[in-house]
Amino acid sequence: MKKEVIMAKDIEFVVKQIADTVLKNEAYFSELDGVCGDGDFGYSLARGFEKVLAEWDNMDHSTPGNFLKKVAQVIMSAVGGVSGTIWGTMFLRVGVKLGNKTEITREDAIELLHVAIDAIKQRGSCDLGDKTYLDALIPTVDALEKAFAEGKDTAEALEIAAKVAAESAEATRSLVAKKGRAAYTGERSIGTLDAGSVAVAKIFEDLAIAWKEN
Amino acid sequence: MKKEVIMAKDIEFVVKQIADTVLKNEAYFSELDGVCGDGDFGYSLARGFEKVLAEWDNMDHSTPGNFLKKVAQVIMSAVGGVSGTIWGTMFLRVGVKLGNKTEITREDAIELLHVAIDAIKQRGSCDLGDKTYLDALIPTVDALEKAFAEGKDTAEALEIAAKVAAESAEATRSLVAKKGRAAYTGERSIGTLDAGSVAVAKIFEDLAIAWKEN
């Protein structure tokens, strides 16, 4: 695996990118959630990341770990529903895992992504195939890991991961929702996209482009 | 004026004709009332005459006067709103006026129609130009009287009256409603037909045809 060290500013850059993607897609994400869910997904996430951006300058930027823990707090205080807890827990646990580190390797990055995946699994008591974030996130992280292992540079690896994310999100159409509100529609959820998975795909897509330009 | 005597059975025939017209036009009359009123005119009248027909055989048929008083009672017990009282009062007063008569002349008929007009005027404290029944009924009765005076036979006179009724109803478009619910819309009632006047027109139109066929 190529040595390429990710810095504090890169972590912050990623969070800002996520915020941009979420805000840009507010209406689209809500619309997706409306088909079999309750139509608040885009709105909820947007209000959370809006607040993250609003409090950005007042946040603790001493270490990536402290920064992410603060992001988690802001989200937990602003976002309700499944998303508030899921995203809050993800950022919190990744922040805790980072500890005082200020430089992280690409191996570290993959490990942190697995922390995020485990957070979703545990908090949401869900797994691959339940038609949640995981159905996009797990294949995407796998692809990223593989790309790193094959020696691709980060920009290139992200591009590959983004493609997998998009495909995986699209593939959620074939799944029956087993968790969250969409689960109540049972078989009728077949044929619809999972909002959370599409969000994962959009985030990686935008991130790949931004990373290249950066 | 030609001598042509109207009999008990003719009075009953007229009431039946009115009932037919009202039932046939239920939806249309309600629609007209819905433009500036509350959309119940056709429904209210229809429920009343439906009940008149349902109780027809049990009614007092001894004299036209007793018969019309019974019709009045049925309507007053079945129809609410302006129409219930107006139609009830009309039939009641005409019935009272008839007394024990069993044969009535054409002069009597005109007099009875004036009793009806006065009943509306008094009960509704309204007059020509207020956009009520009167705006069709008064010119129509005038035309009928004139036709009788000119020696036309009843069928012919009714045909002339029906034409005037239709024109008068159409002419209510230019009036501002000053009475009833439509009055609340003020100037906005200009351009719309008065439901009550259209009912008068339809009744005379159907009556003229039926009289000829009879």
Add this chain to the structure above:
Amino acid sequence: MKKFCNDPKNYVPDMLKGIALANQDKLKYIPDYNLIMRADIPQPNKVSIMQGSGSGHEPAHVMIVGKGMLDAACPGNVFAAPPPDYVYQTTKLIAGPMGVLHLLNNYTGDTMSFDTGRELAEAEGIEVRTVVINDDVAVKDSTYTVGRRGVAGNFFVIKAVGAASERGATLEELEKLGNRVVSVTRTFGVALTGCTPPAKGTPIFTLEEDEMEMGIGIHGEPGRKRVKIQPADKIIDEVFAIVADDLPYKAGDEVALMINGMGGTPISELYILYGHAHELAEKRGLKIKRHYVGEYCTSLEMAGFSLTLVKLDPELEDLLAAPAEAAIHIF
């Protein structure tokens, strides 16, 4: 037409049956006259109070029959005043030695039916007095002889005379009291949608996606003007001024403030409207002693609201606060 009903012609009787079944211990239902009355009426020491009106305004009036409120209601079909005969028969059934008070909202149809019904009852020696409610400031009194309509403000008249009658007030006192409440009550209504009388099957009027109607009555009659939809606070700015300027209500006045839903507007929106109305009332120096947010006088499923102000005095405030019962209840 999307309604939970059976044969639309049975809309009113089916509803009345529901009310009667739910309240068998307290109410009597006489289908012949659409009559819902208290089972313990007439009483020797109490004037009996009734209101007619068309149906479609529920809870007014069939669901607010109860101790301290109406003693009877005999509605007509949806949006049609009761037939004169209902008024007459109901008056007879509830008449006690202290007489009967007729309350009616000022509409031509109701007035005609009640006049006729009253005449018939009086001919049998029943003493009847009438209070005509006309709180709707949307109708400009001077322009048409029909006068102002009676709308959601009727709740306050009913509540006040209902309480006073339980305390033994005479027919004459109740008539006076009723007229006094009317004289200090003002209402204005706004609609976002029309409504569909069941028997008609189609909406009485329709509004575009971005339109609202200002000054509606409670029968789906179109209102004063049709304008582009505005933010809630802007709407309240206009409506509150129209209502408050009418009496007018002045700094230092003690008032009751009502935001009444028209049937299709959720209570969350009513509280959004209430919040700003409350602010404006305080800004004008009015002291809000009682507040009412919910559905009191509706137009079927119409999305809309009306705002009512009542100027209080200690007696009126006390009557409004007195205990009362009705078919509608929360707990």
Add this chain to the structure above:
Amino acid sequence: MKKFCNDPKNYVPDMLKGIALANQDKLKYIPDYNLIMRADIPQPNKVSIMQGSGSGHEPAHVMIVGKGMLDAACPGNVFAAPPPDYVYQTTKLIAGPMGVLHLLNNYTGDTMSFDTGRELAEAEGIEVRTVVINDDVAVKDSTYTVGRRGVAGNFFVIKAVGAASERGATLEELEKLGNRVVSVTRTFGVALTGCTPPAKGTPIFTLEEDEMEMGIGIHGEPGRKRVKIQPADKIIDEVFAIVADDLPYKAGDEVALMINGMGGTPISELYILYGHAHELAEKRGLKIKRHYVGEYCTSLEMAGFSLTLVKLDPELEDLLAAPAEAAIHIF
């Protein structure tokens, strides 16, 4: 979107402001956590009771805070469970020596937020117990691990534990009582229309002019099946059987029967539905001891209703009959 609101993002705070202004003597409002709480809480001899849930279900839950009901409600945005932090902060603010009871409707989002909020509160030594309400028989329990939803039946849980807490019941007793009420409560909902969350601006789902949705939840989630619209009595035939067969409710059982409006259905229709449900209950030999017709747990302006049956015992009946107060009121 036809709604009385200002910036849709302020839908919830604007509504809460209205509730707070209307009830300054009895309620406290803390905007930071969408928190509406009784001003006289915590108390030394009373467990404090709170419920979260998303907004858009009013009067549940912010308008049923009051003596004998909830001590606090901290809703999220429309149809979104409250953020975990609201749950935590609210729990801290209302905690007295007897602890805090969390009530929540069984939805993933609510469960997650309350779990997290409870963990944080317990870490500070506050004793918390949780009752999860899941009365919706539309969801087939076995199929999905998420389990049944909590819908309008939550009113009975709140009313019962609220009354018991006023009488000094311990946290453990309340938890038991709450679960007991849940175990005898069943609900099923039907919609004629979808509803439009203000921030979304378009309906969550739309139904054709002749369609209805059977088995809806309270968040505009589509239901069990979409069918042609039926006469009211036919709908009740089906819904009543689904609900009554579920526990099942048997001849001789004493019950409470609720017809709950979803926000856009007028109370006239609710009584039409009630009437036939009452007939069917009697036919089955159920004794209706208490009835509830009105809006208890809504989905914004959705046209629809739900039917709830609760099997009563003398203790539960007594708790339901106990006096209570709430922001929503009639008189």
